[in-house]
Amino acid sequence: MGSISEPKYDSNHHSITHVLFDMDGLLLDTERLYTDVQESILASYGKSFDWSLKAKMMGKKALEAAKIFVNETGLDDVLTPEEFIEKREMMLHSLFPESEILPGVERLIRHFHTHQIPMAVATSSHKYHYELKTMKHKEIFSFMHHVVVGDDTEVKHGKPAPDIFLVAASRFKVAPVSSKNILVFEDAPNGVAAARTAGMSVVMVPDPNLDRSLCMGADQILGSLLDFKPSDWGLPEFSH
């Protein structure tokens, strides 16, 4: 799929010096795992899962997403958010270590690393899940200056609050001059809102099932990270 939207970057735009990556659904193909498992939990109650519910849950911390799940599906009288998380956990635990990296991720991370552009991860995933999901991808994640996880004590409010991106920005050894110098990569509407509230620019790579009206907050929308053109953002172009 080609580039879907033109970036809002122009010569007056602040130069990008630092990059923050979301993880689930952006670097790793893990949102698919959440979707499959949640679909199967709902099926066991004779209900079906849809993408408007998925869009509300994506990018949120586990308990917040679980509350949305039981309320919106009307299961709140038979399933508590904590019970839902426990059921989901039993199914996800064996799937996470097999998480795959998404197209374009490796090329992009190696490119930024080569050009010494500091990168970090800001994921709503808890530390324990981060470790499981990245087991097969240690080298790629080692290029990150740091990783901020959803259960980090400094992250008071989950996405769409800006906390996680502001905390991630504050932990670079050489700090960005301003949030405006940071480019965020996200797949979820909640994550895009968080980054925009933090004053950062956002490239969104949404799942094709996501309603396009929920993607309007992003500065640029791509079909995949393979479509990312660093020069759109004043960054060095790929060498091949």
Ligand SMILES: O=P(O)(O)OC[C@@H](O)CO
């Ligand atoms: O912030 P990310 O990495 O997308 O994590 C969200 C995930 O825990 C569920 O949607």
Ligand SMILES: [Mg+2]
């Ligand atoms: Mg995500």
